[in-house]
Amino acid sequence: MSNITVKRSKGPLVDPALCRCCHSIKKCRLLTSEYEFMGAKEVYSDMFMDIFGLLLSHLDGDNTECGICATCVCRLREAADFRKQVLQSEQMFLEARLRDNDRNVKLEVKTEAACDSDARDAADDAADRNDDSEMDSQMDETTKVEDVNNAQKSMKSTRNGHKLKVKEHLRTGKMQNLHRRLGKMLKPESPAEKSQAKKQADALDQNRMALSNTVTIVNCSYVCPFHNRISFYYCFYCKDQFTNPSELRDHTLSHDPTELFENSIENKKIPKIDITRIDCRLCPERIDDLDTFKNHITAQHQKVLYPVANEFLKFKLTLNNLTCTECGAVFPYFDSLKKHMVDHFGTYTCDVCGACFLEHASLRTHIKSHNKVDANFPCEICGKNLKSKYSMGLHVATVHEKKPTVNCYKCDAAFLSYALRNRHLIEAHGDKRTFPCKLCDKVYNRRKTLIEHHRRNHLKVFNHQCELCDQRFYLPSRLKEHMATHTGERNFRCEFCDKSYPRLQSLQEHVRSHSSDRRYKCDMCNTTFAQSGSLKSHMKNHHNVFDLDVSEGF
Known part of the structure; x- marks a missing residue:
């Protein structure tokens, strides 16, 4: 059962009602009722007809199906203001064109008069030449007369051409009629509309x-x-x-x-x-x-x-669960609710794909993604593709040249990885580099790892789904590894034994077990391991630290 209330100087409100513009169920105004805004009256169904030429149907039925929400009212007013702006710009454009046309007509009429004067002067000169050439032969005299006739015909043709151009410019009276019609459209039809225009110009945006x-x-x-x-x-x-x-x-x-x-x-x-x-x-x-x-x-x-x-x-x-304040929909995570709010308040729309955003800055960032060109920057040493030139240079410096690129912000020391820097902060500066999860008992040595744990284990953000089964994964690399279980491919084989692996990284870690390369070291007890998985298991079982961000080398 809907409740209709009347607010002073605003008109009736229906809650709940169907907004005929965005199809949401919320508190709405009636499309056919009269409301007051900025000192002027407005009827939204009439505004749709005036602005867009839209005649909305079934407006004489149930009030709960004839509403328009506050968000759509604001957009409709913006459309009305934009229409008025376009008409004003068109009026200014036509006025400028008419001034230019009047100037051109005056110049061409003056040019025609000058041409007539030149024709008369040419005829007089020809007559003088005829008087002076009486001693010449009859053949020469006939030739000169023909030249004069040709000159006069040319001048006559020029005058006719200018007259046609003058007639063409006179036809611009149609533009003047259009100018007058636009003036009528722009002219306020009542004192109330004049008052509204003045108040809107003076009001805050x-x-x-x-x-x-x-x-x-x-x-x-x-x-x-x-x-x-x-x-x-x-x-x-x-x-x-x-x-x-x-x-x-x-x-x-x-x-x-x-x-x-x-x-x-x-x-x-x-x-x-x-x-x-x-x-x-x-x-x-x-x-x-x-x-x-x-x-x-x-x-x-x-x-x-x-x-x-x-x-x-x-x-x-x-x-726990979050409820939308506009429509009552329930969401398990805040990110999901925030994306849903775009349905109610999104006013910035991408012209390319139709995506909607709450803020103009988000729309600008999104538009850049349409113009983004995929580019790979391969490492000349190992062939690995990096996303940018900076990433490629950083990869070469840290992996191949072993240059320390991570600086300590408390002293001048530099390190090969963030994990090594964190160990330095603990040992040299006494920092407490542990980040406990507030929803479980796990502890991490990096804030970034804690955030990823929260997304993966508590929010269950698994956006990468297998096309062949229902399994979903947090990282695309994990999905790629999973696909090997469907294809059965194990293309990376150990040269020291018969073991094979679906990933190159798994093979590389396995090969270390055949050598004395024990590059993974526990920061707490100095035990070393050949594989990162072994170090992680050690940290979990002996030191109660989960998902450690491990470093290669000492």
Whole structure:
């Protein structure tokens, strides 16, 4: 059962209702009702007809099927403004063309008069020459008369050509008629429309109004702005990391938003805000609905809020399943919910593939991927293909030339790998280079490894699926290894024994067992191993460290 409410000076709202523009179920306005915006009246079904020539059907039926959401209303207003901008530009273009045409007509009429004068002068000169040549022969006189006749015919043809051009320019009266029609379209039809145009020109643009509303709401309530990366939440102000939303909310209360929030907003980034707790900071009022809170601070505390909806991305963060605040859909991970929010708030669309984005910067980055050219940079020593020239140079320096490229940020020491640098930080500088997982008892020696563990084991981000079975993998290299189980290929054979392997790396590690090459060393007890897998098993069984980022060499 839908509830229809009427807000002062805005018109009826239906919740829930079907938006006929984006097909989402949310709070909507009615397409056929009259609303007031910026001092002028607007009917959205009429705006569709005026802007796009679209006549929407079945608008006289159930109110729950004749709605338009706030996001689509904003886009419709933008389309109306864009149409007006195009018409104004066309008017300016035609005015410039008409001025140029008038100038050309004057120049060509003047040219025609000059040509007539030249023709008369030529005829007079011919007559003078005829008087002076009476002593010449009759044949010469006849020839000169013919020359004069030819000159006069040429001048007459030139005059006719100019007259045709003048007639052609007179036909530009059609352009003048088009100019007048555009003027009528641009001319406000009523005083209300004139008032609306003036107020829209003087009003703040949509982004500035949304930012102003967001700052007011955060400063006057207990909502919790935050950043996120993968499955971690970060404090909006000090960037502390959390996996439990309750801990994030409690921590955020230690910061004063009136001093920090506005200066912490990243340029052109839509803020992400947890609205699990709203409540008013200015009085003891308990409020759990954002629209109710807006009405409260404007009526009770005289705060100014502009008529903008969806100023920021709204979330209700929980430790387990997450629910969309717009449609109620449930998602197991925050990344999935964030991608889903594009369906409600995405306004930047790629013209090439139709992908939609929340921010213009994301769209620009996406467009670059269409122009990206795959390039391989093979190593001249071992033949390995690298993704860039920089990667190829780094590969040669570290693998073949054994040059230390990883610098210690506390001294001048340099190392072949990050793992060796981390061991140096522990031994030389006393750093605590352990990163425990907050959801299980595993401990890692690199933050990057902890993040990968979280994605692989807790978020189950397996994006690479086998085409021949249902197995999915975290890394594409693991999928490639798995495919050998279907094909049975074992193309890498040991020259010292009869063992064969599906991967070159597996063979190389096996070959070390035939030599004294024990390049993998335990940082805690100095035991050495020929294979990385042996070192990992040793660290797991003896030191309770999982998924160690191992290094080659000492």
